[in-house]
Amino acid sequence: MSLLWGKCLDVLxxxxxxxxxxxxxxxxxxxxxxxxxxxxAPNRFVLDxxxxxxxxxxxxxxxxxxxxxxxxxxxxxGAARREERPGRALDAVVPHNxxxxxxxxxxxxxxxxxxxxxxxxxxxxxxxxxxxFNPLFIYGGVGLGKTHLMHAVGHLVVQRKPxxxxxxxxxERFVSDMVKAIQQNAINDFKKxxxxxxxxxxxxxxxxxxxxxxxxxxxxxxxSLVEEQRQVVMTCDRYPKEISGxxxxxxxxxxxxxxxxVEPPELETRVAILQKKGxxxxxxxxxxxxxxxxxxxxxNIRELEGALRRVVANARFTGRPITLESSQDALKDxxxxxxxxxxxxxxxxxVAEYYKISVLDxxxxxxxxxxxRPRQLAMALAKELTHHSLPEIGDAFGGRDHTxxxxxxxxxxxxxxxxxxxxxxxxxxxxxxTA
Amino acid sequence: xxxxxLSAGKQLPLPFLVREGVTFESYLPGPNSELMDVLRCGTEPxxxxxxxxxxxxxxxxxxxxxxxxxxxxxxxxALLAYGPEVLDDLEVLDLVCLDDLExxxxxxxxxxxxxxxxNRLRDSGAVLRAAGTVPPGALGLTLADLTxxxxxxxxxxxxxxxxxxxxxxxxxxxxxxxLDLPEDVARYLLRRQPRDNAxxxxxxxxxxxxxxxxxxxxxxxxxxxxLDRS
Numbered sequence: 001m002s003l004l005w006g007k008c009l010d011v012l013x014x015x016x017x018x019x020x021x022x023x024x025x026x027x028x029x030x031x032x033x034x035x036x037x038x039x040x041a042p043n044r045f046v047l048d049x050x051x052x053x054x055x056x057x058x059x060x061x062x063x064x065x066x067x068x069x070x071x072x073x074x075x076x077x078g079a080a081r082r083e084e085r086p087g088r089a090l091d092a093v094v095p096h097n098x099x100x101x102x103x104x105x106x107x108x109x110x111x112x113x114x115x116x117x118x119x120x121x122x123x124x125x126x127x128x129x130x131x132x133f134n135p136l137f138i139y140g141g142v143g144l145g146k147t148h149l150m151h152a153v154g155h156l157v158v159q160r161k162p163x164x165x166x167x168x169x170x171x172e173r174f175v176s177d178m179v180k181a182i183q184q185n186a187i188n189d190f191k192k193x194x195x196x197x198x199x200x201x202x203x204x205x206x207x208x209x210x211x212x213x214x215x216x217x218x219x220x221x222x223x224s225l226v227e228e229q230r231q232v233v234m235t236c237d238r239y240p241k242e243i244s245g246x247x248x249x250x251x252x253x254x255x256x257x258x259x260x261x262v263e264p265p266e267l268e269t270r271v272a273i274l275q276k277k278g279x280x281x282x283x284x285x286x287x288x289x290x291x292x293x294x295x296x297x298x299x300n301i302r303e304l305e306g307a308l309r310r311v312v313a314n315a316r317f318t319g320r321p322i323t324l325e326s327s328q329d330a331l332k333d334x335x336x337x338x339x340x341x342x343x344x345x346x347x348x349x350x351v352a353e354y355y356k357i358s359v360l361d362x363x364x365x366x367x368x369x370x371x372x373r374p375r376q377l378a379m380a381l382a383k384e385l386t387h388h389s390l391p392e393i394g395d396a397f398g399g400r401d402h403t404x405x406x407x408x409x410x411x412x413x414x415x416x417x418x419x420x421x422x423x424x425x426x427x428x429x430x431x432x433x434t435a
Numbered sequence: 436x437x438x439x440x441l442s443a444g445k446q447l448p449l450p451f452l453v454r455e456g457v458t459f460e461s462y463l464p465g466p467n468s469e470l471m472d473v474l475r476c477g478t479e480p481x482x483x484x485x486x487x488x489x490x491x492x493x494x495x496x497x498x499x500x501x502x503x504x505x506x507x508x509x510x511x512x513a514l515l516a517y518g519p520e521v522l523d524d525l526e527v528l529d530l531v532c533l534d535d536l537e538x539x540x541x542x543x544x545x546x547x548x549x550x551x552x553x554n555r556l557r558d559s560g561a562v563l564r565a566a567g568t569v570p571p572g573a574l575g576l577t578l579a580d581l582t583x584x585x586x587x588x589x590x591x592x593x594x595x596x597x598x599x600x601x602x603x604x605x606x607x608x609x610x611x612x613x614l615d616l617p618e619d620v621a622r623y624l625l626r627r628q629p630r631d632n633a634x635x636x637x638x639x640x641x642x643x644x645x646x647x648x649x650x651x652x653x654x655x656x657x658x659x660x661x662l663d664r665s
Contacts, residue, residue: 018497019497022500022532023507023509026500026506026507026508027505027506027507029505029528042523042528043521043522044520044523045517045521046521079524101558141579142580142583143584143587170551170554172547172551204580207547299583300583302583302586302587303583303587305587306586306587306588306590309479310589310590317469317473318469333590333591334570334590337570431579
């Protein structure tokens with residue numbers, strides 16, 4: 001850092017409340033050359049704020065420490081070049097600045113019953129881009145590995161054809177790029193860039209909802225790519241037809257190729273994910289710890305990884321090995337909060353709202369199908385998502401016997417395989433309760 | 436506090452408060468030592484901390500900021516009125532600390548902007564520290580993508596100091612500003628004043644001024660008299 005700016009920072013830090021200093025002054029990066037001090041603000045907002053509220057103080061400080069020279073102080077938007085940060089987006093390996101994440105390959109993807117179909121489809125698409133399933137539409141709840149699979153397709157495409165132009169981005173970036181292109185009168189460059197991709201990988205397309213102009217542009221990009229047998233892969237948090245605020249013609253086109261679901265991982269997969277992540281972190285993770293964490297964290301892989309990181313950090317900073325006891329201790333706050341959020345009452349309320357029945361219906365003795373199915377689902381979810389015993393769950397459903405709960409759990413397990421509607425309902429409720 | 440009470444003294448203090456550095460050194464970790472080590476070490480790409488108001492979350496975030504030449508601390512509560520453009524392009528920095536996350540819950544445009552920032556920071560390899568009064572799952576966010584991302588790293592509950600540590604923290608803060616706070620006075624304050632850190636430190640500010648104005652050292656009778664007058 002510039003010596004002059006370092007001195008200025010010292011004096012400004014003494015003058016300003018810490019919050020203001022850290023909010024507005026610390027984000028400024030500095031370039032010093034000859035007698036010019038360029039202060040680079042990360043965005044327009046910070047620039048305007050600094051100019052309006054702090055410029056006089058900055059000029060005072062510069063003149064105080066500037067050795068009597070006539071310093072030219074310029075505040076502008078920009079960023080100083082910085083040293084490479086390790087282990088993140090692997091732009092360098094793939095040409096065209098594609099933002100493929102180096103960590104998201106097929107070899108680092110943990111396969112299980114919940115995602116094997118999606119993985120197989122993605123692998124096939126990566127191996128024969130444009131020729132197999134086009135588009136490939138991967139959908140499922142948050143944090144289940146959709147983005148990982150999408151990036152893995154990109155890596156495989158490049159591996160097969162190193163000169164391939166793979167464009168991988170989040171849908172929000174597509175929108176902001178388009179807005180910038182319109183503002184800068186460069187929409188033709190924008191169109192050309194996207195329409196000449198060999199593979200376009202676009203994440204979270206539900207964020208296109210309600211953005212008419214972006215949908216229009218994406219519609220034409222999509223058509224152009226698919227017509228020329230260039231691969232399109234999309235991820236979304238729901239099935240195409242369920243995306244509200246999206247034009248029907250897009251919904252219909254999204255279903256042209258192959259639509260695959262990624263479901264929440266089952267226990268064995270969660271354990272395998274933890275062991276793989278633990279190995280990546282160079283942590284010795286006993287199997288009983290992996291099973292403990294996997295049993296308690298069920299909703300998504302991000303949460304699973306977060307819990308693991310907490311366990312590993314605890315071991316590293318306390319100097320203790322990872323044991324079941326230390327893991328329980330490290331996660332006690334997390335688990336207490338989770339238990340509070342996922343209660344039987346909460347499950348009953350969510351299920352009742354979903355099926356438009358009352359919570360009392362779940363407690364009463366009515367045996368009509370419209371009531372028994374939701375009741376069985378609520379019992380199965382209570383067993384899956386809480387640590388209550390079967391008798392306790394039975395009690396919470398109008399004093400039923402534990403064998404009734406056991407029967408309900410088995411019935412729902414069976415129906416989740418045989419009946420697509422029950423499977424969808426279970427997943428939607430699981431998502432609503434654990435989100 | 437009624438600052439007129441100070442005029443009871445014969446000398447009015449100059450309106451300057453000694454600004455202590457918001458550093459890790461000036462933070463007494465008590466039961467939060469693991470969290471402090473994680474923040475100091477800085478190798479975790481993302482950490483979330485939560486706890487009640489006045490427990491020291493902002494202090495920890497700002498102390499973390501001091502460790503990086505290119506960093507920003509943003510209190511979202513203070514910025515809510517201005518719009519999420521303040522989050523634009525922050526991934527050019529090495530470290531971003533976001534405070535008061537509960538303030539944006541239910542503000543769709545902010546939640547999406549924050550989710551987008553999270554993705555950009557992760558892609559660029561920048562470090563993110565975030566804090567709120569409750570854990571991520573209890574923030575009441577409407578965007579599930581953001582909630583799941585906020586779980587994607589160690590989540591720490593910033594715990595209150597016990598009374599013995601609070602007395603230590605008060606005395607250490609007093610010492611940092613050249614004020615002698617005897618142990619019996621610290622215990623007196625803990626018995627008679629709201630015991631959250633923010634309130635205690637604010638009383639200390641007040642007593643500092645009162646002591647200076649009256650040219651009187653801090654004793655239990657003096658403190659009682661000053662606080663009774665306020």
